[in-house]
Amino acid sequence: MFPSIRKWFAGGVCTSTAMLHGKVVVITGANTGIGKETARELARRGARVIMACRDTAKGEAAACEIRTETGNQEVIVKEMDLSNSKSIRKFAENFLKEEKKLHILINNAGAMMGHYTKTADGFEMHIGVNHLGHFLLTFLLLDRLKQSAPARIINVSSMTHAFWKINFQNLQGERWYNPLLAYFQSKLANILFTRELARHLQGTGVTANALHPGAVLSELGRQSYLVSILQAAIPFVFKTSKEGAQTTVYCAVAEELTSVSGEYFSDCKPAWVAPQGRDENSAKKLWQISCELLGIQWDSRVCSEQSLTT
Ligand SMILES: NC(=O)C1=CN([C@@H]2O[C@H](COP(=O)(O)OP(=O)(O)OC[C@H]3O[C@@H](n4cnc5c(N)ncnc54)[C@H](OP(=O)(O)O)[C@@H]3O)[C@@H](O)[C@H]2O)C=CC1
Numbered sequence: 001m002f003p004s005i006r007k008w009f010a011g012g013v014c015t016s017t018a019m020l021h022g023k024v025v026v027i028t029g030a031n032t033g034i035g036k037e038t039a040r041e042l043a044r045r046g047a048r049v050i051m052a053c054r055d056t057a058k059g060e061a062a063a064c065e066i067r068t069e070t071g072n073q074e075v076i077v078k079e080m081d082l083s084n085s086k087s088i089r090k091f092a093e094n095f096l097k098e099e100k101k102l103h104i105l106i107n108n109a110g111a112m113m114g115h116y117t118k119t120a121d122g123f124e125m126h127i128g129v130n131h132l133g134h135f136l137l138t139f140l141l142l143d144r145l146k147q148s149a150p151a152r153i154i155n156v157s158s159m160t161h162a163f164w165k166i167n168f169q170n171l172q173g174e175r176w177y178n179p180l181l182a183y184f185q186s187k188l189a190n191i192l193f194t195r196e197l198a199r200h201l202q203g204t205g206v207t208a209n210a211l212h213p214g215a216v217l218s219e220l221g222r223q224s225y226l227v228s229i230l231q232a233a234i235p236f237v238f239k240t241s242k243e244g245a246q247t248t249v250y251c252a253v254a255e256e257l258t259s260v261s262g263e264y265f266s267d268c269k270p271a272w273v274a275p276q277g278r279d280e281n282s283a284k285k286l287w288q289i290s291c292e293l294l295g296i297q298w299d300s301r302v303c304s305e306q307s308l309t310t
């Protein structure tokens with residue numbers, strides 16, 4: 001009985017055997033948890049994997065393990081702190097100098113905080129790292145993705161997007177604050193961003209999809225009492241990080257998703273999106289506010305080039 005219950009909690013498995021020789025992948029937050037297991041699997045499939053990590057020592061330890069296990073020496077660590085737009089711009093600038101192709105961008109990194117904190121740019125940490133950091137990174141790397149089409153952008157969101165809304169009157173939590181609600185808001189932002197991004201990318205050969213990895217026994221709860229308690233109290237309902245990486249790997253490699261864009265997946269299949277994640281007006285409003293906060297103009301070639309030098 002127990003193994004079958006455990007198998008149910010383990011969730012969907014990516015059955016595609018597609019290999020990725022000659023493909024370049026960027027994964028944020030790849031030093032641990034779901035990101036590390038995604039990096040391991042894509043390296044095993046032959047991709048050149050750039051692990052974008054804020055702590056390069058932790059990143060190098062993970063990369064070394066992956067290189068040894070898979071025999072793929074093209075697993076590279078680069079520094080990027082999503083809580084600092086200067087660091088994101090520096091990463092993108094170096095990447096564009098060094099890499100001529102980018103086929104898969106996986107916006108995986110995620111912060112879950114226990115109290116109010118701000119990024120170096122003064123944004124509330126959840127919206128700053130989980131949404132705005134990835135929004136800026138995607139903007140800076142988009143031309144390379146378009147040049148490498150067919151290409152894919154994958155945003156790791158969460159089922160918790162359904163538990164809250166985008167509070168445009170209190171986006172940065174300055175009026176009142178709850179860290180868990182701020183996390184939920186940022187995961188909803190991931191879905192709305194994906195939706196609007198897919199619309200912008202129509203006809204470019206670049207797709208954008210979002211996903212829920214499942215409830216995963218990773219380091220995500222390190223600063224959240226609630227998640228730590230859940231992980232300790234009911235560990236059997238949580239996936240391992242390898243199980244949690246399956247839907248990301250599916251979105252990255254599945255042949256049937258080549259021209260699927262703007263969708264949301266869980267357990268390697270399409271999943272239900274809460275009404276607030278399907279709201280086009282919110283998606284457009286969030287897009288516009290994100291551009292304003294980051295000082296970027298998405299559709300302007302001139303600004304896109306300037307943004308790399310400022
Ligand atoms: N675990 C779960 O149950 C669920 C997770 N998710 C999502 O999955 C994704 C991966 O999370 P998971 O593997 O579980 O969590 P982990 O905490 O294990 O991994 C998160 C990764 O993000 C990195 N990160 C955090 N802040 C920053 C930053 N400022 N700049 C760069 N990297 C950063 C971490 O780096 P470092 O090690 O240096 O802190 C780490 O590599 C997240 O987006 C999360 O929201 C969604 C639903 C459920």
Ligand SMILES: CC1=C(/C=C/C(C)=C/C=C/C(C)=C/C=O)C(C)(C)CCC1
Nearest residue numbers: 157158159160214215216227230234237
């Ligand atoms: C109890 C229980 C569940 C546990 C859910 C949990 C523990 C979710 C954690 C989500 C997190 C941490 C999301 C982060 O973005 C399941 C698996 C739905 C199945 C039904 C019973």
